[in-house]
Amino acid sequence: MLENPNPQMPSKAIPDRAQNPFIATDSVIFHALKGKLYIPLLQLKHPPYQGMWKLIGGLISLDQSIESSVIQQIENKTNIQKQNFIIDQVYTFGEVNRDIEKHSISIVYLALTHQMWPLKNSQHDMTVKWFPITELPPLAYDHEKIIKFTIGRLQAKVRSSNIIQGLLPEEFTLTELQQVYETVLDKTIDKRNFRKKISSMNIVESLKKKKTGMQNRPAELYRFISKQIETIELFSRQ
Amino acid sequence: MLENPNPQMPSKAIPDRAQNPFIATDSVIFHALKGKLYIPLLQLKHPPYQGMWKLIGGLISLDQSIESSVIQQIENKTNIQKQNFIIDQVYTFGEVNRDIEKHSISIVYLALTHQMWPLKNSQHDMTVKWFPITELPPLAYDHEKIIKFTIGRLQAKVRSSNIIQGLLPEEFTLTELQQVYETVLDKTIDKRNFRKKISSMNIVESLKKKKTGMQNRPAELYRFISKQIETIELFSRQ
Numbered sequence: 147m148l149e150n151p152n153p154q155m156p157s158k159a160i161p162d163r164a165q166n167p168f169i170a171t172d173s174v175i176f177h178a179l180k181g182k183l184y185i186p187l188l189q190l191k192h193p194p195y196q197g198m199w200k201l202i203g204g205l206i207s208l209d210q211s212i213e214s215s216v217i218q219q220i221e222n223k224t225n226i227q228k229q230n231f232i233i234d235q236v237y238t239f240g241e242v243n244r245d246i247e248k249h250s251i252s253i254v255y256l257a258l259t260h261q262m263w264p265l266k267n268s269q270h271d272m273t274v275k276w277f278p279i280t281e282l283p284p285l286a287y288d289h290e291k292i293i294k295f296t297i298g299r300l301q302a303k304v305r306s307s308n309i310i311q312g313l314l315p316e317e318f319t320l321t322e323l324q325q326v327y328e329t330v331l332d333k334t335i336d337k338r339n340f341r342k343k344i345s346s347m348n349i350v351e352s353l354k355k356k357k358t359g360m361q362n363r364p365a366e367l368y369r370f371i372s373k374q375i376e377t378i379e380l381f382s383r384q
Numbered sequence: 385m386l387e388n389p390n391p392q393m394p395s396k397a398i399p400d401r402a403q404n405p406f407i408a409t410d411s412v413i414f415h416a417l418k419g420k421l422y423i424p425l426l427q428l429k430h431p432p433y434q435g436m437w438k439l440i441g442g443l444i445s446l447d448q449s450i451e452s453s454v455i456q457q458i459e460n461k462t463n464i465q466k467q468n469f470i471i472d473q474v475y476t477f478g479e480v481n482r483d484i485e486k487h488s489i490s491i492v493y494l495a496l497t498h499q500m501w502p503l504k505n506s507q508h509d510m511t512v513k514w515f516p517i518t519e520l521p522p523l524a525y526d527h528e529k530i531i532k533f534t535i536g537r538l539q540a541k542v543r544s545s546n547i548i549q550g551l552l553p554e555e556f557t558l559t560e561l562q563q564v565y566e567t568v569l570d571k572t573i574d575k576r577n578f579r580k581k582i583s584s585m586n587i588v589e590s591l592k593k594k595k596t597g598m599q600n601r602p603a604e605l606y607r608f609i610s611k612q613i614e615t616i617e618l619f620s621r622q
Contacts, residue, residue: 161406161486165445168399169407169489205404208487212478238476238491240450248399249446251407253476253489 167240167249171216172203172289174296175224175231175257178313178329182278185293186224186265187285189273194246195286201293202274203252216255224274225266231259232312234375236299244288256296256303258312304330307377308349311370319357319365320344347378405478405487409454410441410527412534413462413469413495416551416567420516423531424462424503425523427511432484433524439531440512441490454493462512463504469497470550472613474537482526494534494541496550542568545615546587549608557595557603558582585616 177184187199202223206215212235217228233255240251265274277283279297282290304310304327313326324340344350351371356364415422425437440461444453450473455466471493478489503512515521517535520528542548542565551564562578582588589609594602 161443163401163406166406166443167446168401168404205399206478206489207403208405209480211480212476212489235475237473238450240444240491242447242449251444251450251491253478253491 167251168205170203170205170250170252171212171219171255172201172252172292173216173220173233173255173257174201174236174293175220175226175259176300176313176330177259177262177276178326179262181325181329182280183297183329184262184276184278186274186276187283188223189275190286197284198286199277199283199289200286201254201289206253212253216253216257220257223266223272224263226259226263230261230263231257232309232375233257234303234309236296239288239292241288252292254292254296256300258309260313260315301331307375308347308370308372309375311373311375314370317353317357317367317369320368321365323350323368349378405489406443408441408443408488408490409450409457409493410439410490410530411454411458411471411493411495412439412474412531413458413464413497414538414551414568415497415500415514416564417500419563419567420518421535421567422500422514422516424512424514425521426461427513428524435522436524437515437521437527438524439492439527444491450491454491454495458495461504461510462501464497464501468499468501469495470547470613471495472541472547474534477526477530479526490530492530492534494538496547498551498553539569545613546585546608546610547613549611549613552608555591555595555605555607557605558588559603561588561606587616 175186186202188202189199190196202219204215204219204223206212210218213233216233220226220231220233221228234257236254236256238251238253242249244250244252262276265276266272279293282293285293300309310323310326310330313330314323320341323344324335324337327340328335349371350368353367353369355367357367358364413424424440426440427437428434440457442453442457442461444450448456451471454471458464458469458471459466472495474492474494476489476491480487482488482490500514503514504510517531520531523531538547548561548564548568551568552561558579561582562573562575565578566573587609588606591605591607593605595605596602
Protein backbone atom coordinates (compact mmCIF):
# COMPACT_ATOMS: atom_id res chain seq x y z
CA MET A 147 0.00 0.00 0.00
CA LEU A 148 1.07 3.58 -0.64
CA GLU A 149 1.83 5.69 2.39
CA ASN A 150 -1.03 7.85 3.56
CA PRO A 151 0.13 11.41 2.84
CA ASN A 152 -2.35 12.84 5.32
CA PRO A 153 -2.28 11.14 8.75
CA GLN A 154 -5.06 13.54 9.84
CA MET A 155 -7.42 11.34 7.84
CA PRO A 156 -6.52 7.83 8.82
CA SER A 157 -9.82 6.27 7.83
CA LYS A 158 -9.59 7.26 4.19
CA ALA A 159 -7.96 4.47 2.25
CA ILE A 160 -5.36 5.53 -0.32
CA PRO A 161 -5.98 3.49 -3.48
CA ASP A 162 -3.10 1.21 -4.36
CA ARG A 163 -2.76 1.38 -8.11
CA ALA A 164 -0.62 -1.77 -8.30
CA GLN A 165 -3.50 -3.76 -6.77
CA ASN A 166 -6.06 -2.50 -9.31
CA PRO A 167 -6.46 -4.23 -12.70
CA PHE A 168 -5.70 -2.54 -16.01
CA ILE A 169 -8.68 -1.17 -17.90
CA ALA A 170 -8.96 -1.38 -21.69
CA THR A 171 -11.51 -1.24 -24.48
CA ASP A 172 -12.10 -3.65 -27.34
CA SER A 173 -14.31 -3.06 -30.37
CA VAL A 174 -16.03 -5.51 -32.65
CA ILE A 175 -16.35 -3.50 -35.87
CA PHE A 176 -18.95 -4.96 -38.23
CA HIS A 177 -19.52 -4.48 -41.93
CA ALA A 178 -22.12 -6.41 -43.94
CA LEU A 179 -21.15 -7.36 -47.50
CA LYS A 180 -22.88 -9.78 -49.88
CA GLY A 181 -24.60 -11.79 -47.17
CA LYS A 182 -21.65 -11.95 -44.77
CA LEU A 183 -20.69 -10.00 -41.67
CA TYR A 184 -17.01 -9.03 -41.55
CA ILE A 185 -14.86 -7.78 -38.65
CA PRO A 186 -11.28 -6.50 -38.64
CA LEU A 187 -8.71 -8.27 -36.44
CA LEU A 188 -5.12 -7.45 -35.56
CA GLN A 189 -2.38 -10.09 -35.49
CA LEU A 190 -0.17 -10.25 -32.39
CA LYS A 191 3.58 -10.22 -32.99
CA HIS A 192 4.91 -11.32 -29.61
CA PRO A 193 4.55 -14.15 -27.07
CA PRO A 194 2.49 -15.40 -25.35
CA TYR A 195 -0.14 -14.94 -28.08
CA GLN A 196 2.26 -14.63 -31.04
CA GLY A 197 0.54 -15.18 -34.38
CA MET A 198 -2.93 -15.13 -32.89
CA TRP A 199 -5.47 -12.42 -33.65
CA LYS A 200 -7.25 -9.90 -31.46
CA LEU A 201 -9.94 -7.25 -31.54
CA ILE A 202 -9.17 -3.56 -32.11
CA GLY A 203 -8.54 -2.01 -28.71
CA GLY A 204 -6.07 -1.00 -26.04
CA LEU A 205 -5.63 0.59 -22.64
CA ILE A 206 -7.60 3.70 -21.79
CA SER A 207 -5.35 6.64 -20.93
CA LEU A 208 -5.83 9.10 -18.09
CA ASP A 209 -7.11 11.93 -20.28
CA GLN A 210 -9.66 9.79 -22.14
CA SER A 211 -13.30 8.92 -21.57
CA ILE A 212 -14.21 5.35 -22.52
CA GLU A 213 -15.77 6.46 -25.81
CA SER A 214 -12.84 8.66 -26.82
CA SER A 215 -10.52 5.71 -26.22
CA VAL A 216 -12.69 3.45 -28.38
CA ILE A 217 -12.74 6.00 -31.20
CA GLN A 218 -8.98 6.65 -31.02
CA GLN A 219 -8.16 2.92 -31.06
CA ILE A 220 -10.34 2.38 -34.14
CA GLU A 221 -8.92 5.40 -35.98
CA ASN A 222 -5.29 4.53 -35.13
CA LYS A 223 -5.43 0.81 -35.77
CA THR A 224 -7.77 0.54 -38.76
CA ASN A 225 -7.66 4.00 -40.33
CA ILE A 226 -11.49 4.09 -40.38
CA GLN A 227 -12.40 7.67 -39.48
CA LYS A 228 -14.96 8.44 -36.81
CA GLN A 229 -17.49 10.02 -39.16
CA ASN A 230 -17.66 6.59 -40.83
CA PHE A 231 -18.69 4.44 -37.87
CA ILE A 232 -21.12 4.46 -34.96
CA ILE A 233 -20.34 2.82 -31.61
CA ASP A 234 -22.45 1.35 -28.82
CA GLN A 235 -21.35 -0.18 -25.49
CA VAL A 236 -21.98 -3.91 -25.19
CA TYR A 237 -20.61 -5.36 -21.93
CA THR A 238 -17.56 -5.27 -19.67
CA PHE A 239 -15.54 -8.47 -19.32
CA GLY A 240 -13.30 -9.06 -16.33
CA GLU A 241 -12.50 -12.66 -15.50
CA VAL A 242 -9.21 -12.76 -13.60
CA ASN A 243 -7.40 -15.01 -16.10
CA ARG A 244 -8.76 -13.68 -19.38
CA ASP A 245 -5.28 -12.29 -20.15
CA ILE A 246 -2.50 -14.58 -18.92
CA GLU A 247 -0.03 -11.70 -18.61
CA LYS A 248 -1.98 -9.32 -16.37
CA HIS A 249 -5.46 -8.85 -14.90
CA SER A 250 -7.02 -6.62 -17.47
CA ILE A 251 -10.68 -5.65 -17.69
CA SER A 252 -12.14 -4.85 -21.09
CA ILE A 253 -15.12 -2.63 -21.90
CA VAL A 254 -16.46 -4.01 -25.17
CA TYR A 255 -18.12 -1.87 -27.82
CA LEU A 256 -19.68 -2.76 -31.09
CA ALA A 257 -19.01 -0.49 -34.04
CA LEU A 258 -20.86 -0.47 -37.34
CA THR A 259 -19.55 0.85 -40.63
CA HIS A 260 -21.16 1.06 -44.07
CA GLN A 261 -18.09 0.30 -46.18
CA MET A 262 -15.30 -2.29 -46.21
CA TRP A 263 -12.55 0.24 -45.73
CA PRO A 264 -8.97 -0.64 -46.68
CA LEU A 265 -7.12 -1.17 -43.40
CA LYS A 266 -3.89 0.49 -42.38
CA ASN A 267 -1.15 -2.11 -41.99
CA SER A 268 1.98 -0.07 -41.45
CA GLN A 269 1.81 1.65 -38.05
CA HIS A 270 3.67 -0.29 -35.33
CA ASP A 271 4.35 -3.04 -37.83
CA MET A 272 0.73 -4.18 -37.48
CA THR A 273 -1.20 -6.61 -39.60
CA VAL A 274 -4.92 -5.82 -39.61
CA LYS A 275 -7.37 -7.74 -41.81
CA TRP A 276 -11.09 -8.16 -42.39
CA PHE A 277 -12.44 -11.65 -41.64
CA PRO A 278 -15.93 -13.05 -42.22
CA ILE A 279 -17.34 -13.99 -38.79
CA THR A 280 -17.88 -17.51 -40.07
CA GLU A 281 -14.15 -17.97 -40.80
CA LEU A 282 -12.24 -16.48 -37.88
CA PRO A 283 -8.55 -17.21 -37.33
CA PRO A 284 -7.17 -18.39 -33.93
CA LEU A 285 -8.09 -15.71 -31.39
CA ALA A 286 -6.09 -14.49 -28.36
CA TYR A 287 -7.46 -13.90 -24.84
CA ASP A 288 -11.23 -14.43 -24.52
CA HIS A 289 -11.87 -12.68 -27.82
CA GLU A 290 -13.73 -15.60 -29.40
CA LYS A 291 -16.21 -15.50 -26.52
CA ILE A 292 -16.45 -11.70 -26.78
CA ILE A 293 -17.16 -11.83 -30.53
CA LYS A 294 -19.92 -14.46 -30.12
CA PHE A 295 -21.49 -12.48 -27.29
CA THR A 296 -21.34 -9.26 -29.32
CA ILE A 297 -22.97 -10.85 -32.38
CA GLY A 298 -25.87 -11.89 -30.11
CA ARG A 299 -26.16 -8.38 -28.74
CA LEU A 300 -26.02 -6.88 -32.26
CA GLN A 301 -28.91 -9.12 -33.30
CA ALA A 302 -30.94 -8.09 -30.25
CA LYS A 303 -30.18 -4.39 -30.78
CA VAL A 304 -31.10 -4.60 -34.46
CA ARG A 305 -34.50 -6.01 -33.46
CA SER A 306 -35.22 -3.33 -30.87
CA SER A 307 -33.63 -0.16 -32.27
CA ASN A 308 -32.68 1.64 -35.47
CA ILE A 309 -28.97 0.83 -34.99
CA ILE A 310 -28.78 -1.13 -38.25
CA GLN A 311 -28.36 2.23 -40.03
CA GLY A 312 -24.65 2.03 -39.11
CA LEU A 313 -24.26 -0.77 -41.67
CA LEU A 314 -25.94 1.14 -44.50
CA PRO A 315 -24.98 4.09 -46.69
CA GLU A 316 -26.93 7.35 -46.42
CA GLU A 317 -29.35 6.28 -49.20
CA PHE A 318 -30.45 2.72 -49.91
CA THR A 319 -33.25 0.66 -51.45
CA LEU A 320 -35.58 -1.52 -49.39
CA THR A 321 -34.02 -4.56 -51.03
CA GLU A 322 -30.59 -3.46 -49.78
CA LEU A 323 -32.04 -2.84 -46.31
CA GLN A 324 -33.61 -6.31 -46.26
CA GLN A 325 -30.31 -7.90 -47.32
CA VAL A 326 -28.48 -6.25 -44.41
CA TYR A 327 -31.18 -7.38 -41.91
CA GLU A 328 -30.91 -10.91 -43.31
CA THR A 329 -27.12 -10.84 -42.99
CA VAL A 330 -27.16 -9.66 -39.37
CA LEU A 331 -30.00 -11.95 -38.27
CA ASP A 332 -28.59 -14.84 -40.32
CA LYS A 333 -31.98 -15.80 -41.78
CA THR A 334 -34.06 -15.18 -44.86
CA ILE A 335 -37.06 -12.89 -44.45
CA ASP A 336 -40.23 -12.94 -46.52
CA LYS A 337 -40.28 -9.78 -48.66
CA ARG A 338 -43.90 -8.83 -47.97
CA ASN A 339 -43.61 -9.38 -44.22
CA PHE A 340 -40.39 -7.39 -44.20
CA ARG A 341 -41.95 -4.39 -45.92
CA LYS A 342 -44.97 -4.47 -43.62
CA LYS A 343 -42.73 -4.63 -40.55
CA ILE A 344 -40.42 -1.84 -41.72
CA SER A 345 -43.43 0.31 -42.47
CA SER A 346 -44.91 -0.30 -38.99
CA MET A 347 -41.56 0.51 -37.32
CA ASN A 348 -41.54 3.98 -38.92
CA ILE A 349 -37.74 4.28 -38.98
CA VAL A 350 -37.11 4.94 -42.69
CA GLU A 351 -38.60 7.41 -45.17
CA SER A 352 -38.69 7.52 -48.95
CA LEU A 353 -36.45 10.08 -50.63
CA LYS A 354 -38.97 10.25 -53.50
CA LYS A 355 -36.28 9.39 -56.00
CA LYS A 356 -35.05 6.28 -57.75
CA LYS A 357 -31.73 4.50 -57.72
CA THR A 358 -30.40 4.51 -61.30
CA GLY A 359 -27.57 2.88 -63.23
CA MET A 360 -28.46 -0.66 -62.17
CA GLN A 361 -29.32 -3.75 -64.13
CA ASN A 362 -32.76 -4.06 -62.52
CA ARG A 363 -35.48 -1.49 -62.91
CA PRO A 364 -34.90 1.64 -60.80
CA ALA A 365 -35.94 1.21 -57.14
CA GLU A 366 -37.12 3.85 -54.67
CA LEU A 367 -34.38 5.21 -52.39
CA TYR A 368 -34.85 5.50 -48.63
CA ARG A 369 -33.01 7.00 -45.65
CA PHE A 370 -33.30 6.65 -41.87
CA ILE A 371 -35.59 9.25 -40.31
CA SER A 372 -33.45 9.67 -37.18
CA LYS A 373 -29.66 9.65 -37.04
CA GLN A 374 -29.88 9.11 -33.29
CA ILE A 375 -29.78 5.49 -32.16
CA GLU A 376 -33.20 5.00 -30.60
CA THR A 377 -35.13 2.10 -29.11
CA ILE A 378 -38.17 1.03 -31.09
CA GLU A 379 -41.27 0.27 -29.08
CA LEU A 380 -42.60 -2.51 -31.26
CA PHE A 381 -45.79 -2.81 -29.30
CA SER A 382 -47.41 -1.36 -26.20
CA ARG A 383 -46.17 -3.59 -23.41
CA GLN A 384 -48.89 -3.07 -20.87
CA MET B 385 6.92 4.94 -18.75
CA LEU B 386 8.24 1.83 -17.05
CA GLU B 387 11.55 0.54 -18.30
CA ASN B 388 11.27 -2.24 -20.83
CA PRO B 389 12.62 -5.32 -19.00
CA ASN B 390 13.21 -7.13 -22.26
CA PRO B 391 15.07 -5.07 -24.87
CA GLN B 392 14.87 -8.07 -27.20
CA MET B 393 11.25 -7.05 -27.79
CA PRO B 394 11.43 -3.32 -28.39
CA SER B 395 8.15 -3.05 -30.28
CA LYS B 396 6.03 -4.37 -27.43
CA ALA B 397 4.77 -1.48 -25.36
CA ILE B 398 5.00 -1.90 -21.61
CA PRO B 399 1.75 -0.59 -20.15
CA ASP B 400 2.22 2.40 -17.90
CA ARG B 401 -0.05 1.82 -14.95
CA ALA B 402 0.11 5.44 -13.82
CA GLN B 403 -1.43 6.50 -17.16
CA ASN B 404 -4.36 4.07 -16.86
CA PRO B 405 -7.53 5.04 -14.93
CA PHE B 406 -8.68 3.27 -11.78
CA ILE B 407 -11.40 0.66 -12.22
CA ALA B 408 -14.21 0.23 -9.69
CA THR B 409 -17.70 -1.21 -9.38
CA ASP B 410 -20.87 0.43 -8.04
CA SER B 411 -24.13 -1.35 -7.26
CA VAL B 412 -27.64 0.00 -7.12
CA ILE B 413 -29.33 -2.42 -4.71
CA PHE B 414 -33.12 -2.33 -4.98
CA HIS B 415 -35.81 -3.51 -2.60
CA ALA B 416 -39.54 -2.93 -3.17
CA LEU B 417 -41.63 -2.22 -0.08
CA LYS B 418 -45.20 -0.94 0.14
CA GLY B 419 -45.21 0.69 -3.27
CA LYS B 420 -41.75 2.23 -3.04
CA LEU B 421 -38.34 1.22 -4.37
CA TYR B 422 -35.52 1.64 -1.85
CA ILE B 423 -31.74 1.66 -2.33
CA PRO B 424 -28.94 1.74 0.28
CA LEU B 425 -26.42 4.57 0.15
CA LEU B 426 -23.20 5.22 2.07
CA GLN B 427 -22.31 8.62 3.49
CA LEU B 428 -18.84 10.00 2.71
CA LYS B 429 -16.81 11.22 5.69
CA HIS B 430 -14.04 13.17 3.97
CA PRO B 431 -13.56 16.00 1.48
CA PRO B 432 -14.15 16.70 -1.35
CA TYR B 433 -17.56 14.96 -1.07
CA GLN B 434 -17.89 15.08 2.74
CA GLY B 435 -21.44 14.51 3.93
CA MET B 436 -22.68 13.46 0.50
CA TRP B 437 -23.88 9.95 -0.27
CA LYS B 438 -22.69 7.31 -2.71
CA LEU B 439 -23.55 3.90 -4.07
CA ILE B 440 -22.14 0.68 -2.61
CA GLY B 441 -18.88 -0.05 -4.40
CA GLY B 442 -15.14 0.29 -4.53
CA LEU B 443 -11.99 -0.55 -6.47
CA ILE B 444 -11.59 -4.00 -7.96
CA SER B 445 -8.53 -5.81 -6.65
CA LEU B 446 -6.06 -7.86 -8.69
CA ASP B 447 -7.38 -11.24 -7.55
CA GLN B 448 -11.05 -10.43 -8.24
CA SER B 449 -13.32 -10.82 -11.21
CA ILE B 450 -15.80 -7.98 -11.67
CA GLU B 451 -18.66 -10.02 -10.17
CA SER B 452 -16.67 -11.16 -7.14
CA SER B 453 -15.79 -7.53 -6.44
CA VAL B 454 -19.46 -6.51 -6.68
CA ILE B 455 -20.49 -9.29 -4.27
CA GLN B 456 -17.71 -8.54 -1.79
CA GLN B 457 -18.50 -4.81 -1.74
CA ILE B 458 -22.18 -5.51 -1.07
CA GLU B 459 -21.45 -8.06 1.67
CA ASN B 460 -18.82 -5.87 3.36
CA LYS B 461 -20.64 -2.57 3.19
CA THR B 462 -24.27 -3.56 3.74
CA ASN B 463 -24.04 -6.96 5.45
CA ILE B 464 -26.54 -8.40 2.93
CA GLN B 465 -25.26 -11.90 2.19
CA LYS B 466 -24.84 -13.14 -1.37
CA GLN B 467 -27.52 -15.81 -1.15
CA ASN B 468 -29.96 -12.94 -0.56
CA PHE B 469 -29.39 -10.89 -3.71
CA ILE B 470 -29.00 -11.36 -7.44
CA ILE B 471 -26.82 -9.08 -9.59
CA ASP B 472 -26.81 -8.07 -13.23
CA GLN B 473 -24.41 -5.81 -15.13
CA VAL B 474 -25.93 -2.51 -16.30
CA TYR B 475 -23.34 -0.24 -17.94
CA THR B 476 -19.80 1.09 -17.51
CA PHE B 477 -19.40 4.81 -16.86
CA GLY B 478 -16.12 6.55 -17.59
CA GLU B 479 -16.30 10.29 -18.17
CA VAL B 480 -12.91 11.81 -17.36
CA ASN B 481 -14.21 14.16 -14.66
CA ARG B 482 -16.84 12.01 -12.98
CA ASP B 483 -14.61 11.81 -9.89
CA ILE B 484 -12.80 15.09 -9.24
CA GLU B 485 -9.97 13.33 -7.38
CA LYS B 486 -8.89 10.78 -9.98
CA HIS B 487 -9.98 9.34 -13.33
CA SER B 488 -11.96 6.35 -12.19
CA ILE B 489 -14.13 4.15 -14.38
CA SER B 490 -17.10 2.40 -12.78
CA ILE B 491 -18.79 -0.81 -13.88
CA VAL B 492 -22.36 -0.47 -12.61
CA TYR B 493 -24.47 -3.42 -11.50
CA LEU B 494 -28.01 -3.61 -10.30
CA ALA B 495 -28.75 -5.90 -7.38
CA LEU B 496 -32.19 -7.05 -6.25
CA THR B 497 -33.09 -8.26 -2.78
CA HIS B 498 -36.39 -9.51 -1.34
CA GLN B 499 -36.06 -8.03 2.13
CA MET B 500 -35.22 -4.67 3.68
CA TRP B 501 -32.19 -5.96 5.53
CA PRO B 502 -30.82 -4.03 8.51
CA LEU B 503 -27.59 -2.42 7.30
CA LYS B 504 -24.22 -2.66 8.99
CA ASN B 505 -23.10 0.76 10.19
CA SER B 506 -20.00 0.07 12.20
CA GLN B 507 -17.20 -1.08 9.90
CA HIS B 508 -14.84 1.76 8.92
CA ASP B 509 -17.08 4.16 10.77
CA MET B 510 -19.56 3.99 7.88
CA THR B 511 -23.11 5.25 7.75
CA VAL B 512 -25.23 3.19 5.37
CA LYS B 513 -28.99 3.80 5.03
CA TRP B 514 -31.93 2.78 2.88
CA PHE B 515 -33.52 5.66 0.92
CA PRO B 516 -36.69 5.63 -1.21
CA ILE B 517 -35.62 6.48 -4.77
CA THR B 518 -38.07 9.38 -4.72
CA GLU B 519 -36.31 10.99 -1.74
CA LEU B 520 -32.58 10.72 -2.37
CA PRO B 521 -30.06 12.78 -0.37
CA PRO B 522 -27.28 14.83 -2.08
CA LEU B 523 -25.23 12.40 -4.15
CA ALA B 524 -21.46 12.41 -4.82
CA TYR B 525 -19.74 11.89 -8.20
CA ASP B 526 -22.16 11.08 -11.06
CA HIS B 527 -24.22 8.77 -8.85
CA GLU B 528 -27.51 10.60 -9.37
CA LYS B 529 -27.14 10.05 -13.12
CA ILE B 530 -26.13 6.41 -12.56
CA ILE B 531 -29.17 5.74 -10.33
CA LYS B 532 -31.61 7.26 -12.86
CA PHE B 533 -30.03 5.28 -15.68
CA THR B 534 -30.17 2.06 -13.65
CA ILE B 535 -33.85 2.52 -12.76
CA GLY B 536 -34.57 2.79 -16.50
CA ARG B 537 -32.61 -0.38 -17.18
CA LEU B 538 -34.36 -2.21 -14.33
CA GLN B 539 -37.74 -1.30 -15.85
CA ALA B 540 -36.63 -2.54 -19.28
CA LYS B 541 -35.21 -5.76 -17.85
CA VAL B 542 -38.36 -6.42 -15.82
CA ARG B 543 -40.38 -6.17 -19.04
CA SER B 544 -38.17 -8.53 -21.02
CA SER B 545 -36.97 -11.12 -18.48
CA ASN B 546 -37.88 -12.89 -15.23
CA ILE B 547 -35.42 -10.75 -13.22
CA ILE B 548 -38.19 -9.34 -11.00
CA GLN B 549 -37.92 -12.53 -8.94
CA GLY B 550 -34.96 -10.94 -7.15
CA LEU B 551 -37.40 -8.57 -5.44
CA LEU B 552 -39.73 -11.34 -4.22
CA PRO B 553 -39.55 -14.04 -1.57
CA GLU B 554 -39.50 -17.70 -2.61
CA GLU B 555 -43.31 -17.96 -2.35
CA PHE B 556 -45.76 -15.15 -3.11
CA THR B 557 -49.33 -14.46 -4.15
CA LEU B 558 -50.25 -12.97 -7.54
CA THR B 559 -51.39 -9.84 -5.71
CA GLU B 560 -47.93 -9.47 -4.18
CA LEU B 561 -46.32 -10.05 -7.58
CA GLN B 562 -48.53 -7.40 -9.17
CA GLN B 563 -47.64 -4.91 -6.42
CA VAL B 564 -43.92 -5.38 -7.08
CA TYR B 565 -44.40 -4.93 -10.85
CA GLU B 566 -46.42 -1.78 -10.17
CA THR B 567 -43.69 -0.46 -7.85
CA VAL B 568 -40.88 -1.05 -10.34
CA LEU B 569 -42.79 0.21 -13.39
CA ASP B 570 -44.28 3.09 -11.37
CA LYS B 571 -47.79 2.58 -12.72
CA THR B 572 -51.01 0.84 -11.78
CA ILE B 573 -51.88 -2.26 -13.76
CA ASP B 574 -55.36 -3.63 -14.37
CA LYS B 575 -55.71 -6.87 -12.40
CA ARG B 576 -57.28 -8.93 -15.17
CA ASN B 577 -54.79 -7.80 -17.80
CA PHE B 578 -51.95 -8.49 -15.37
CA ARG B 579 -53.07 -12.08 -14.73
CA LYS B 580 -53.53 -12.73 -18.45
CA LYS B 581 -50.06 -11.35 -19.20
CA ILE B 582 -48.36 -13.30 -16.40
CA SER B 583 -50.06 -16.46 -17.55
CA SER B 584 -48.91 -15.92 -21.17
CA MET B 585 -45.32 -15.27 -20.02
CA ASN B 586 -45.15 -18.67 -18.37
CA ILE B 587 -42.62 -17.63 -15.72
CA VAL B 588 -44.47 -18.54 -12.49
CA GLU B 589 -46.25 -21.69 -11.35
CA SER B 590 -48.79 -22.37 -8.63
CA LEU B 591 -47.54 -24.19 -5.53
CA LYS B 592 -51.05 -25.65 -5.11
CA LYS B 593 -51.28 -24.27 -1.61
CA LYS B 594 -52.77 -21.21 0.03
CA LYS B 595 -51.20 -18.40 1.98
CA THR B 596 -52.74 -18.49 5.48
CA GLY B 597 -52.78 -16.27 8.53
CA MET B 598 -53.91 -13.18 6.66
CA GLN B 599 -56.88 -10.88 7.09
CA ASN B 600 -58.16 -11.58 3.59
CA ARG B 601 -59.30 -14.95 2.39
CA PRO B 602 -56.38 -17.32 1.67
CA ALA B 603 -54.74 -16.75 -1.73
CA GLU B 604 -52.91 -19.21 -3.94
CA LEU B 605 -49.12 -19.20 -3.57
CA TYR B 606 -46.77 -19.10 -6.58
CA ARG B 607 -43.07 -19.42 -7.30
CA PHE B 608 -40.82 -18.66 -10.29
CA ILE B 609 -40.35 -21.65 -12.58
CA SER B 610 -36.71 -20.84 -13.36
CA LYS B 611 -34.16 -19.47 -10.90
CA GLN B 612 -31.95 -18.52 -13.86
CA ILE B 613 -32.43 -15.00 -15.14
CA GLU B 614 -33.77 -15.51 -18.65
CA THR B 615 -35.02 -13.30 -21.43
CA ILE B 616 -38.72 -13.65 -22.18
CA GLU B 617 -39.63 -13.75 -25.83
CA LEU B 618 -42.93 -11.93 -25.57
CA PHE B 619 -43.77 -12.42 -29.19
CA SER B 620 -42.23 -13.89 -32.29
CA ARG B 621 -40.25 -11.06 -33.82
CA GLN B 622 -40.16 -12.12 -37.43
